[in-house]
Amino acid sequence: MTTEIARSPYTGAALGEYSTSHPDDVDHAVSAAATAAAEIANTAPSTIAGWLGAIADALVAHRDELAELADSETGLGMERLTGEVERAANQLRFYGSVAAEGSYLDATLDTSAAVIGRVQRPLGPIAVFGASNFPFAFGALGHDTGAAIASGNAVVAKGHPAHPGLSRRLGEIAVKALAGAGAPEATYGLVTGFEAGTQLVQHPGIKAVAFTGSERGGTALWRLANERAEVIPVYAEMGTVNAVAVTAAAAAARASEIARGFVESFTLGAGQFCTKPGLLLAPAGAGLAEAVGAAVAERPSGVLLTEAIANDCKAGVARLVENGATIISTGASAVAGWGAAATVLTVPAATLAKDSPLLAEVFGPVALVVEYADAEQLHAVIRELPGALAAGVHAEDAEDVTALVAALARNVGRVIYNGWPTGVATTWAQQHGGPWPATTVPAATSVGAAALQRFVRPVAYQDLPDAALPPALQDANPWGLPRRVNGAR
């Protein structure tokens, strides 16, 4: 029997030991989820929204307890975590409202030749692998779980070993809230342990996988799923280096403001954001690198989520140095636990090249400043960047940034103007995904209304009797959904 040990990032001390799921538990969780899935698939979206609302209410009711438990295991701080519980609750409500609005079903009817109705159908049980860095927003009850249930699926979540006590508590809360709201048993289940994760991805009953985490972890699950008899989609949102370009005019006008903003953004949550701006493209000679260095030197120390992440962060800095980067400045060192000092490095623009180790993510409060000589070199660097979740531009309003925005947009999912990528609002228009290796499916998003699209597939019904159609396509439109009829909406 294997176990997971919870440890404090503040001290490294063991907090508790938890047994992980037995293979039979995993098998039972998937089988039960498959039974639930058949019932959920025929449930009105507005009813499902009520289930998600019940989980949201339960999260808020347990807010302080959850934030304290999370802080003990993640070291992310009470203020951030208290806010994140509220945020996670709001996300669940948002996905419920998107489901209830009904556009995600894309109900479409043609009556001209054959009578064909097409509607999105839930895929079946979804395996959700929560992230370490957002234990609520991207954890066992985070975006992926919200979007998967909202789109009519059952979820089997795999708890993250970096917060084993919290994962289990979230599982209990969800199961109780769903039962209270009248959802089918096993609409949500939680399993734990590395082996359970592998078993989930290989299980014939699982129909899609959602993952947030490292490129290594995400691509491993993706490869595993690609070896199945029935290959299934793996939506892995992985870490990337998000670049922010500063124009010469912006640097001349407000170098120290941009430097402060950059340092605050890349050290937020001890740099453990997948949207961390890992690369600042600064005009040479404008003093930006120096201003960033000065701001970094003043940063207090932070603790990282796990010992492995702390070690990887140190190794990442060493790798950057080995590959030609120079440390500009570091912040205060941690006195205990799994600390990491904020670190900013620089490298000549000409050394950046596709697949360079300089362009691999360092997870933690570490960033590169690269000085470019002119617009031509700036564009040359941008062409070498691998796919990323986000990119930014800092410019003056009088400038024409069309070409710069287009160059950055070519390889990312989101472009931010005069701001920083770390904040990701949960809205209809959000896109949190990008070209490989940002995500395994470039068109997918794990945040925003379109997140539901990952867990459904269309089925067309040709010439069927009305009663045998899914409710979304029946003549009476019992769920009151928006529909497109003969091409008109």
Next chain:
Amino acid sequence: MTTEIARSPYTGAALGEYSTSHPDDVDHAVSAAATAAAEIANTAPSTIAGWLGAIADALVAHRDELAELADSETGLGMERLTGEVERAANQLRFYGSVAAEGSYLDATLDTSAAVIGRVQRPLGPIAVFGASNFPFAFGALGHDTGAAIASGNAVVAKGHPAHPGLSRRLGEIAVKALAGAGAPEATYGLVTGFEAGTQLVQHPGIKAVAFTGSERGGTALWRLANERAEVIPVYAEMGTVNAVAVTAAAAAARASEIARGFVESFTLGAGQFCTKPGLLLAPAGAGLAEAVGAAVAERPSGVLLTEAIANDCKAGVARLVENGATIISTGASAVAGWGAAATVLTVPAATLAKDSPLLAEVFGPVALVVEYADAEQLHAVIRELPGALAAGVHAEDAEDVTALVAALARNVGRVIYNGWPTGVATTWAQQHGGPWPATTVPAATSVGAAALQRFVRPVAYQDLPDAALPPALQDANPWGLPRRVNGAR
């Protein structure tokens, strides 16, 4: 230098020899397409619709010439091929109209907190691998090319070696029509040869692959793309066994009508349809198998597309027999060329199991009739079926087919009632794709309005100056697109 030899399926005789693309030609085609792609990406959908209309007009203008050339290389017959040219032209116009309607761009604006605009952007040059069995509708100027150009992309198509002369002629016609319509040079390019196909999929400039053909071919390209540094989506629509279930009541009421319909459908185009009904699930003792056998015995012979397909078809029948199937009846044998006799076999229902060679597609005029004892056994067989493009139900109107439709829909992209799957209308509601191994991406479709979605990915623009936004998101909405603003449409 490698070549492709065109041969007549009617006689096996060589019709001509064609040189295939040199690696430099492929590289040039992709580079030129990338240049074109940047321009097309900022072209109004209505303008692109005009380009597709110009290709459609050119196809119709060359209809008889093209059908004759196609018949000489494919043996599909003048009537079918003449109609298919018209159909292919209409498809291109349809995808243009879907683009012009603009919903596919999913333009979405949030103005509540951060101002975020999200719109679908073209992926870049798309590699299109045309099919052998529909030289116009799914060929070098077929559905995939239409949907890829409509969604703002450049296409590099790889011509199918089963109709080398026709592929090259279609390429010439498209290039000339696009030039006449004012499209950027290299909006469309054609390459030929097996090595060119491999090179295309591996080329860093190619951003997605569309393929229609065999499971072996499709999964090989998918594996190749999965080994790239930047993994890209491969939309492979592959052959499957499409099942049609007949209820006891329907068999009692109209066994011979159903038998005739089944035989006509599975022998259409010499059985070379990916939507061929390969498996009839018939109630035992209702005389359906006998009626099918009688109808097959009367079928004239047909010719298959290539010698390899003819050999594979014979081997497929032998494989079914080796695995326990019994031949019920065969039609007339071909006297010359690559003929195949219509063949229907049967096997006990209890022997069907997931991954059984009995459930692998035989490409050609070959089908299985399986008799089931009762509804329980029918559902047991359906649970064993692998993912497929389509499934059918034949029932009497007084029957409740809800459970049967739901069971079939679980594993296919389209369910047809009292009809046959071979006809696929190009409409807004169509779905031509299904769970693995029907397609590599179960939610994707290669036919219908949603086909455009395969070749775009969303980009969100946060707080950008209006002028730097793509036209679809600008305040003035210069393309007049439908947009969702703050959740409301």
